[in-house]
Amino acid sequence: MKQLKTPxxxxxxxxxxxATGKNAVRLAEMCSDVxxxxxxxxxxxxxxxxxxxxxxxxxxxxxxxxxxASAGGSTGHVLAEAVxxxxxxxxxxxxxxxxxxxxxxxxxxxxxRRTGIATIVCSNNIATTKAAAALKPDFVAIEPPELIGxxxxxxxxxxxxxxGAVDAALGIDPDVPVLCGAGISKGEDMAAALKLGAEGVxxxxxxxxxxxxxxxxxxxxxxx
Amino acid sequence: MKQLKTPxxxxxxxxxxxATGKNAVRLAEMCSDVxxxxxxxxxxxxxxxxxxxxxxxxxxxxxxxxxxASAGGSTGHVLAEAVxxxxxxxxxxxxxxxxxxxxxxxxxxxxxRRTGIATIVCSNNIATTKAAAALKPDFVAIEPPELIGxxxxxxxxxxxxxxGAVDAALGIDPDVPVLCGAGISKGEDMAAALKLGAEGVxxxxxxxxxxxxxxxxxxxxxxx
Amino acid sequence: MKQLKTPxxxxxxxxxxxATGKNAVRLAEMCSDVxxxxxxxxxxxxxxxxxxxxxxxxxxxxxxxxxxASAGGSTGHVLAEAVxxxxxxxxxxxxxxxxxxxxxxxxxxxxxRRTGIATIVCSNNIATTKAAAALKPDFVAIEPPELIGxxxxxxxxxxxxxxGAVDAALGIDPDVPVLCGAGISKGEDMAAALKLGAEGVxxxxxxxxxxxxxxxxxxxxxxx
Amino acid sequence: MKQLKTPxxxxxxxxxxxATGKNAVRLAEMCSDVxxxxxxxxxxxxxxxxxxxxxxxxxxxxxxxxxxASAGGSTGHVLAEAVxxxxxxxxxxxxxxxxxxxxxxxxxxxxxRRTGIATIVCSNNIATTKAAAALKPDFVAIEPPELIGxxxxxxxxxxxxxxGAVDAALGIDPDVPVLCGAGISKGEDMAAALKLGAEGVxxxxxxxxxxxxxxxxxxxxxxx
Numbered sequence: 001m002k003q004l005k006t007p008x009x010x011x012x013x014x015x016x017x018x019a020t021g022k023n024a025v026r027l028a029e030m031c032s033d034v035x036x037x038x039x040x041x042x043x044x045x046x047x048x049x050x051x052x053x054x055x056x057x058x059x060x061x062x063x064x065x066x067x068x069a070s071a072g073g074s075t076g077h078v079l080a081e082a083v084x085x086x087x088x089x090x091x092x093x094x095x096x097x098x099x100x101x102x103x104x105x106x107x108x109x110x111x112x113r114r115t116g117i118a119t120i121v122c123s124n125n126i127a128t129t130k131a132a133a134a135l136k137p138d139f140v141a142i143e144p145p146e147l148i149g150x151x152x153x154x155x156x157x158x159x160x161x162x163x164g165a166v167d168a169a170l171g172i173d174p175d176v177p178v179l180c181g182a183g184i185s186k187g188e189d190m191a192a193a194l195k196l197g198a199e200g201v202x203x204x205x206x207x208x209x210x211x212x213x214x215x216x217x218x219x220x221x222x223x224x
Numbered sequence: 225m226k227q228l229k230t231p232x233x234x235x236x237x238x239x240x241x242x243a244t245g246k247n248a249v250r251l252a253e254m255c256s257d258v259x260x261x262x263x264x265x266x267x268x269x270x271x272x273x274x275x276x277x278x279x280x281x282x283x284x285x286x287x288x289x290x291x292x293a294s295a296g297g298s299t300g301h302v303l304a305e306a307v308x309x310x311x312x313x314x315x316x317x318x319x320x321x322x323x324x325x326x327x328x329x330x331x332x333x334x335x336x337r338r339t340g341i342a343t344i345v346c347s348n349n350i351a352t353t354k355a356a357a358a359l360k361p362d363f364v365a366i367e368p369p370e371l372i373g374x375x376x377x378x379x380x381x382x383x384x385x386x387x388g389a390v391d392a393a394l395g396i397d398p399d400v401p402v403l404c405g406a407g408i409s410k411g412e413d414m415a416a417a418l419k420l421g422a423e424g425v426x427x428x429x430x431x432x433x434x435x436x437x438x439x440x441x442x443x444x445x446x447x448x
Numbered sequence: 449m450k451q452l453k454t455p456x457x458x459x460x461x462x463x464x465x466x467a468t469g470k471n472a473v474r475l476a477e478m479c480s481d482v483x484x485x486x487x488x489x490x491x492x493x494x495x496x497x498x499x500x501x502x503x504x505x506x507x508x509x510x511x512x513x514x515x516x517a518s519a520g521g522s523t524g525h526v527l528a529e530a531v532x533x534x535x536x537x538x539x540x541x542x543x544x545x546x547x548x549x550x551x552x553x554x555x556x557x558x559x560x561r562r563t564g565i566a567t568i569v570c571s572n573n574i575a576t577t578k579a580a581a582a583l584k585p586d587f588v589a590i591e592p593p594e595l596i597g598x599x600x601x602x603x604x605x606x607x608x609x610x611x612g613a614v615d616a617a618l619g620i621d622p623d624v625p626v627l628c629g630a631g632i633s634k635g636e637d638m639a640a641a642l643k644l645g646a647e648g649v650x651x652x653x654x655x656x657x658x659x660x661x662x663x664x665x666x667x668x669x670x671x672x
Numbered sequence: 673m674k675q676l677k678t679p680x681x682x683x684x685x686x687x688x689x690x691a692t693g694k695n696a697v698r699l700a701e702m703c704s705d706v707x708x709x710x711x712x713x714x715x716x717x718x719x720x721x722x723x724x725x726x727x728x729x730x731x732x733x734x735x736x737x738x739x740x741a742s743a744g745g746s747t748g749h750v751l752a753e754a755v756x757x758x759x760x761x762x763x764x765x766x767x768x769x770x771x772x773x774x775x776x777x778x779x780x781x782x783x784x785r786r787t788g789i790a791t792i793v794c795s796n797n798i799a800t801t802k803a804a805a806a807l808k809p810d811f812v813a814i815e816p817p818e819l820i821g822x823x824x825x826x827x828x829x830x831x832x833x834x835x836g837a838v839d840a841a842l843g844i845d846p847d848v849p850v851l852c853g854a855g856i857s858k859g860e861d862m863a864a865a866l867k868l869g870a871e872g873v874x875x876x877x878x879x880x881x882x883x884x885x886x887x888x889x890x891x892x893x894x895x896x
Binding site: 460462463464465468469470495496497498499500501511512513517519520521522523524525526527529530531533534536540543544545546596597652653 | 693721
Binding site: 015072075079092 | 238239240241244246272274275276277287288293296299300301303306307310319320372373428429
C-alpha cells in the first residue's frame with residue numbers, strides 16, 4: 001500500500017447498473033481523468049466480472065469482496081489470486097452488504113497478504129473498528145449502517161464516530177489508518193472527514209447515481 | 225437454452241489455480257478444441273473475474289453463482305446482469321460449495337430469467353431435486369456431496385440416485401432435464417450417466433486436475 | 449399430525465418480550481383457554497428456552513426452528529431430539545426470519561421425521577411453496593414477506609397468492625395442506641383464508657402485541 | 673462475572689444425546705457434585721431448551737449462543753433476555769460450530785451486557801483472539817479448530833498458541849482473561865493450560881462422552 005498516496009477516495013461501484021459492464025469502464029475512465037487532474041488517488045471498486053476491463057483503464061482497482069478460501073473446491077467464492085490476476089491491487093473485506101464471520105475476515109486478510117493485495121476492512125461502529133484494527137489490515141473503513149445510502153454524511157452528521165474510530169484504531173495499532181463512509185458525496189463532507197483524522201473516504205451512490213458523476217467527483221475532491 | 229445441444233458437459237473450473245486467470249483461458253481453449261472435434265457441447269464455468277476472457281475464446285460460459293439481488297446496494301454480490309454482460313449465457317445456482325436459501329434460489333432463477341441466461345440448479349439428493357425442479361430451472365444437477373471430489377463416479381457407484389433424480393424431476397415437471405455430477409471423469413462414467421437418463425454431466429477436478437486435461441476430456445466425451 | 453384437528457391457528461411467539469419467559473407461559477395459558485372454549489386447535493410457538501414451561505400448560509407446542517444437524521458437534525444449533533424432549537410436537541422450518549438453504553430444509557424435515565415431530569415449512573411465494581411441498585412436510589405456510597408485521601392481512605390484500613399456493617401445493621402433492629400468514633389478526637382474515645383453501649393461519653404480532661391478546665384471539669377464531 | 677471464581681471449567685454440552693434432556697440434568701448434577709467437592713467453578717453449557725432444568729440443579733449455566741437481535745421479529749433466534757429468564761448467567765458467543773459475523777459478535781456482547789449476563793467469545797487463532805479482546809467480552813476462549821474433538825490437548829500439543837493468545841489479549845486489554853479449549857480432558861491438560869496463563873478451559877467430548885464422565889471430570893479438576 002506504500003504506493004497509494006493518501007488521502008484516498010474509494011469509489012464502490014456496488015451492483016449499480018450505472019456501474020456495470022460498459023458503464024463500469026466509462027465510470028472508471030472518468031475517475032482516471034479526475035484523479036489525474038486533481039492529483040488525488042481514486043480507487044475503483046467494480047464487480048468481479050468487471051475487474052479486468054476496469055483495470056485496463058489504468059485506475060487502481062479493488063475487489064468488493066474476497067473469501068478467505070484457499071484454492072480448490074470453493075465454487076462461487078472469490079479467490080484472492082483470481083482478482084489479483086484480473087488486475088485488482090486490493091479488496092474491500094466485510095462490507096456492510098457482505099458481512100463475514102470474524103474467522104473469515106481474518107482468513108481473507110491472510111489470503112490478501114499471501115497474494116500481495118491491500119485490504120480495507122469495513123466496520124460498523126467504534127467497537128468493531130477496534131476489532132478490525134487488531135487484525136492489521138491496511139485500512140479500516142467505518143460506515144454506520146444507518147447512514148449508508150441516505151445522503152446524510154457521516155462526517156458532519158456524526159463526527160464523533162469518525163474521530164472516535166480514528167482514536168480507537170490508533171489505540172490498537174498506530175499503523176492502521178481509518179477511512180470513513182456513509183452519506184459522503186460533497187467536498188465539504190470530504191474536508192470534514194479529513195479534519196476528523198480520516199485518511200480518506202469510501203463512497204458509492206453519491207457519485208455513481210449523481211446526475212453528473214464527474215461534476216460530483218470533482219466537487220468531492222475539491223474538499224481535500 | 226434451445227441453442228444448447230444436449231448432452232451437455234459442464235466443466236466447473238471452481239477456484240483451482242490450474243483454472244484461474246491465464247490458466248482458465250488455456251483450459252477453455254482446450255475445451256473448445258475438444259468440443260469442436262467431438263461435436264459435443266462443453267460449457268466452461270470459470271470464476272467471475274475470468275468470465276470475460278474465457279467467453280472471448282468462443283466457448284459457452286456459465287457463471288459459478290449469481291445472487292438473486294437486484295441491482296443497487298449489493299456490494300460483493302454477483303448480479304445476473306453483470307455476468308451476462310461479461311459474456312456468460314448461464315449460471316450454476318446453489319452449488320454444494322455455495323448453498324443458497326430456498327428463497328434465494330428462487331430469486332436467482334428469476335434474476336437469470338430477467339436477463340435471459342440459463343440456469344442449472346444443483347441438488348444433493350432426490351428430495352431436493354424435486355424441490356429444485358418445482359422452481360422450473362433449465363436444468364437440475366444432482367451431486368451427492370459425499371462423492372464430490374472423491375473420484376468415485378456417481379453414475380456407477382450410486383446409479384439409483386441418478387435414475388431416481390431423473391424420475392423425480394420428470395414427476396414434477398417433464399421439461400426439466402437432469403444432469404449428474406460427483407466423481408465423474410471417464411467416458412464410461414459419462415455413458416453410464418446418459419444411460420440412466422441424465423442429459424449431461426457436471427464435473428471439475430477429474431478434468432481440471434488431470435495430468436493431461438485434454439486427454440481426460442477426450443476420454444470423457446468418448447462415452448457419449 | 450393426525451391428532452391435530454384442522455383448521456389450525458399457529459401463534460408464533462417470535463422474540464417478543466411479551467411472549468418470553470413468564471409472559472410466554474401466561475400467553476400459552478390464555479391460548480389454552482380460548483382453544484378449549486372455541487374447540488379450535490391453537491399451537492404455541494415459543495422460543496426454545498421456553499418450550500418446556502409452555503408445554504407444561506398443556507397446549508400443543510411447536511419449535512420456531514430446528515437445524516438438520518444430527519447429534520454431536522453442533523454447538524448453538526437446535527436439535528430435533530432436544531425440542532421434542534422439551535415437549536414440542538412440531539416445528540416451523542425456514543421462517544422468513546430464519547431462512548435455511550434448500551439442503552438444510554430437507555435435512556430439518558428428515559430430522560423431524562426421525563424424531564416424530566411435525567413440520568411446517570414456510571415459503572414466500574407460489575414457486576417456493578411448490579418447492580417446499582415437493583419435500584413433503586406436514587404443512588407449508590406461505591407468508592409474503594412484504595406483508596409480515598404490517599397488519600395488512602394476506603388473505604384479503606392478496607387472495608390470489610393464497611389460493612395460488614393452495615393450488616400449487618395440490619399440484620405437487622395433494623397431501624400437503626397450506627397455511628397462510630402475514631398481517632392476519634381478525635376473524636374476517638381467518639374466514640377469508642379458509643375460504644381460499646388454507647387449512648389454517650400462522651400469525652404473531654396481531655395477537656401477541658394486541659392491547660387485549662385474549663379478545664384478539666377470540667375474535668380471530670370466531671372467523672372459523 | 674465477579675462472582676465466578678477462576679479458574680473456570682466450562683463444559684459445553686453441545687448437541688450430544690448424552691447431554692440432552694434428562695441426560696443434561698443428570699450431567700449437570702454430576703458437575704455440581706464435583707464442583708462442590710473440589711471447590712472449583714464448573715459451568716454447564718446446555719442447549720437452550722435445557723437451560724431451565726439444568727439451571728434448577730444449582731450449577732451456573734451459560735447458553736451456547738445468543739443472537740444480537742433485539743426483541744421482536746427474530747423467529748428462530750436466541751434472545752439474551754430469554755436465556756437469562758430461563759436461568760443462564762452467561763453465554764458462549766461465536767463458537768467454532770456457530771460462527772458469527774463481526775457485527776453480530778459485537779451486537780451479541782451488547783445484548784448480553786444489556787441483560788447482565790457474562791460473555792465468552794470464542795476465537796480460532798491469535799489474530800482473532802486480539803480482535804475478540806478488543807470487543808471487551810468477559811472472557812475470550814481460544815480453540816484451534818484443527819484440534820477440536822481430536823483428543824489432542826491444545827495446552828500440550830500447541831502451548832505457544834495458548835501463551836500467545838494470553839499475551840495477545842493482554843496487549844489489547846489487560847482485563848480480558850483467556851480460556852483455552854480443544855482436546856482438553858485430563859488433569860495434566862488443565863495444569864498445562866493454567867501454567868501457560870489461561871484462566872480456565874472450555875471442553876466437551878472429553879467429559880461428555882467419557883466412559884465415566886464423573887471420573888473424567890474429577891481427573892480434570894485435579895490438575896488445578
